[in-house]
Amino acid sequence: MRDTRRSRIILAILVLTSITLIVFDLRGGDGGITRPLRVVGETVLGSAERAMAVVVIPLRDGVESLSSLGETQQRLTELEAENARLRAELDTVDIDRARVADVDALIGLVDANDYVTVPAQVIGVGPAQGFAWTVTIDSGSRDGVEKDMSVIRGAGLVGRTIEVGPTTSTVLLIVDATSSVGGRLSGTSQIGIIAGTGRQDSLQMQLLDPLAVVDIGDVVVSFGSEGGRPYAPGIPIGVVAEMRGTQGQLTRSALLTPYVDISRLDIVGVVLRAPESPPREVLTPNSGGG
Amino acid sequence: MMTLRRGLLCSVVLILAVLVEVTILAPLPFPGATPTLVLVVVVALSAQFGASTGAVCGFTGGLLVDIAPPAAGTIGVTALLLTVVGYVVGRFAESDDRPWPSFVVLAAVAAGFTTLGGAVIGGLLGDPRVRWDEVLGLMLSSSLYAAILALVLLLPIAWLSRRIVPEAYTR
Numbered sequence: 001m002r003d004t005r006r007s008r009i010i011l012a013i014l015v016l017t018s019i020t021l022i023v024f025d026l027r028g029g030d031g032g033i034t035r036p037l038r039v040v041g042e043t044v045l046g047s048a049e050r051a052m053a054v055v056v057i058p059l060r061d062g063v064e065s066l067s068s069l070g071e072t073q074q075r076l077t078e079l080e081a082e083n084a085r086l087r088a089e090l091d092t093v094d095i096d097r098a099r100v101a102d103v104d105a106l107i108g109l110v111d112a113n114d115y116v117t118v119p120a121q122v123i124g125v126g127p128a129q130g131f132a133w134t135v136t137i138d139s140g141s142r143d144g145v146e147k148d149m150s151v152i153r154g155a156g157l158v159g160r161t162i163e164v165g166p167t168t169s170t171v172l173l174i175v176d177a178t179s180s181v182g183g184r185l186s187g188t189s190q191i192g193i194i195a196g197t198g199r200q201d202s203l204q205m206q207l208l209d210p211l212a213v214v215d216i217g218d219v220v221v222s223f224g225s226e227g228g229r230p231y232a233p234g235i236p237i238g239v240v241a242e243m244r245g246t247q248g249q250l251t252r253s254a255l256l257t258p259y260v261d262i263s264r265l266d267i268v269g270v271v272l273r274a275p276e277s278p279p280r281e282v283l284t285p286n287s288g289g290g
Numbered sequence: 291m292m293t294l295r296r297g298l299l300c301s302v303v304l305i306l307a308v309l310v311e312v313t314i315l316a317p318l319p320f321p322g323a324t325p326t327l328v329l330v331v332v333v334a335l336s337a338q339f340g341a342s343t344g345a346v347c348g349f350t351g352g353l354l355v356d357i358a359p360p361a362a363g364t365i366g367v368t369a370l371l372l373t374v375v376g377y378v379v380g381r382f383a384e385s386d387d388r389p390w391p392s393f394v395v396l397a398a399v400a401a402g403f404t405t406l407g408g409a410v411i412g413g414l415l416g417d418p419r420v421r422w423d424e425v426l427g428l429m430l431s432s433s434l435y436a437a438i439l440a441l442v443l444l445l446p447i448a449w450l451s452r453r454i455v456p457e458a459y460t461r
Contacts, residue, residue, distance in 0.1 A: 004384075007341035007377065014349040014373045021353075021366030026415060034365045041357030048305070049313050049359065056313045063318060125316035126360050127324035129405045129428045131412070131419035134360035136312070163359060170360040177419040178362075198421050263319065 038163060046168030050138050053123035115232060117152065117269035118143045123168070131198060133159075133176035133262070139270055140167040148230035150222070150271040156259030157181070157222055157237045158268050160230040169270070174237065175200050175262055182223035183237050188213060191223060194237055194256065200263055203238050203256040210252045216240055220256055228274030235271075292457045296343065299454050300335055303447065304351045307331040308358050322431025326401050328355050330439040332376050333397045334447040337390075339458060341380030348376025367411050371404045390448070394440040401436030402429040 025034040065072070120143075124136035139145050141164050151158045151171045159179065163170035172179055177198040183205065184191040190212040192205045205220060218240045224233020238256030245252040311327045328351045336344025352369030355361065379396055382388065405428050412420040452459060 004341070004381075007345065007380070010342050011345045011373065011377045014345050015370060018349065018352070018366045018370035018373060021356075021369065022364050022411075022415070025365040037353075037357050037365055041361065042359050045308070045354070045358040048309055052309050052313045060314060060317055067319070122317070124312040124358075124360055126362065127311065127316050127326070127355075128320075129323045129326075129408060129432055130361070130363050131409075131417075131421060131424075132360075132362040134362045136359040162362070165359070168359055170362070172362065176362075177421075198419055 039165075042163050042165035042168060042170065046136060046140070046165040049124045049136055050167055053121070053138060057121070057123070115152070115269070115271045116273040117271050118145060119267060119269050120145075120151075120169075121267055122265045131177070133173040133179075133196065133198070133200070134162070135159075135171050135173065135265060137169050137171055137268060137270070138167065140165045140169050142166050143270075144272050145169050145270050150228070150230060150232045150235060151268050152235055152271060153260045153265060153268045155236055157231070157235040158260050158262070158265065161270065171268070173262055174203060175258060181231055181237060182225070183220045184223050185212075185214060185240070186219045186221050186236075187215070188218075190214065192220075192254070194220065201257065202241070203258055205238075205240075205254040205256055207252050207254065210250055212252070214240055214243055214254055216242070219259075220254075224274070228271070232271045232274040292455055296339060296455045296458065299451065300339075300343065300347050301350070303331055303335065303450075304328065304347065304354060307351065308354045311355075312358055312360075320431070320435070323401075323405060323428040323435065324432075325435035325439055326404065326432055327439060328352075329372060329375065329401055329404060330397050330436055330443055331447070332372050333379050333393060333400055333436075333440060334444050335451070336376045336379035337383045337388075337393045337396075337444065338448055338451040339380065339455075340384050341377050344376035344380025344383075345373050346376070348372035348374070351376075363408075363412070364415060364417070367408060368404075370411075371407045375400045375404065390444055393444055394437050397440035397444075398433040398437040401432040405429045405432045 021034060024032055028034055118139050120137035120139035122135045123138050126132050126134045145161060145164050147161055147164050149161045151160060157174055159171045159173040161169045162172045174181055175196040175198070177196050179196040181194045182191065183194045190207060190209055192207040194203050194205045197204055220237045220240065222231045222233055222235045222237055225231050236259040238258045240254045241257045242255040244255065307328045311324070315327060316324045332348045332351045335347045349369050349372065352372035355368040356363065356365045379400065382396065406425065409420050409425045
């Protein structure tokens with residue numbers, strides 16, 4: 001029989017240590033005592049994850065493509081159909097383009113190319129039972145990434161950086177329940193707060209104006225924060241899928257479908273700098289004609 | 291010497307488990323929970339080395355899970371849960387000769403316990419992320435994955451432990 005007294009003392013010490021860590025982590029915030037632990041995690045374990053990703057990502061892609069063979073075929077058919085439809089639409093695009101440019105300037109949609117971004121690969125994901133929607137990307141402070149920068153994929157908003165190590169960063173996705181982004185409907189410029197629901201396929205937008213007219217299919221873009229941090233302006237966040245509550249009701253919200261498919265994140269971009277000119281031009285009486 | 295080699299073995303296996311969990315298992319689209327490799331490794335090490343080492347391995351593994359990016363939860367929660375798991379499994383392993391399949395069951399129970407425990411602690415601490423309607427499904431799926439991982443990993447880790455730390459087995 002081994003020494004049970006010793007193991008019970010060890011248990012007690014470790015349980016107390018854990019509880020102490022929990023308390024300090026909750027109270028400390030960004031400058032707390034547990035801060036160095038997170039820095040060590042991001043620096044050491046982040047770098048290890050990055051090294052691991054070199055081997056792992058081709059492997060993971062292989063498994064993924066194997067498990068979705070049937071899906072791929074179906075998707076191919078869908079894409080062919082979509083392609084044909086888009087080709088038809090393309091013929092009319094020139095006429096629309098001039099008009100679109102004007103409207104864009106007005107409503108604040110920004111061409112994704114106007115952002116200065118650094119590309120990054122998603123190398124790690126948080127466990128589902130933690131309920132947090134966060135990912136690790138392989139760009140860090142050495143690439144110019146800082147805390148609270150927007151992360152986009154293609155044209156849509158993915159999230160923001162919450163922790164930055166030398167070669168990796170942690171991104172809080174917009175679908176996380178603790179995420180909230182200021183946004184506005186691109187058509188009517190109605191503003192609201194977009195909060196994550198904890199589900200990868202839906203976001204909730206709390207409208208500030210209860211009388212706002214919202215149509216299903218309207219696009220919501222980020223409102224933008226001071227200096228473009230944490231969220232740069234004019235990035236599409238989601239599309240209105242459903243309205244909750246009737247017009248005039250105090251708590252009126254819209255359910256959005258995220259613009260970006262969160263489950264298929266691979267390559268993303270971190271917005272280092274928003275466009276030089278403000279995306280929404282100030283309208284003055286003599287700025288007309290453009 | 292023995293403590294050093296045991297410590298090295300546990301550290302290396304735990305760090306590898308954390309890295310594999312974050313970079314391979316979590317990104318794969320498993321239905322329900324993410325397979326908790328770290329928990330299974332803690333169970334396997336506790337089964338070999340008893341309650342003291344089990345508790346230390348649980349604490350270390352849990353702390354690594356809490357700080358390995360992209361972890362966003364409260365530091366200490368997983369450490370607390372896995373410390374208890376390591377201790378209990380180690381205690382169970384110390385009494386008499388237990389057949390190894392019993393640890394498969396234990397791993398499954400421990401996975402359900404940590405999933406529920408994580409949600410309960412999160413709820414108590416006011417974490418807005420906890421989704422109670424999903425907890426039961428997550429418990430069942432994580433138990434299933436833990437049992438499968440334990441079936442695969444228990445014997446190799448036992449073999450490795452005997453090779454690297456043979457002194458621990460001469461009682």
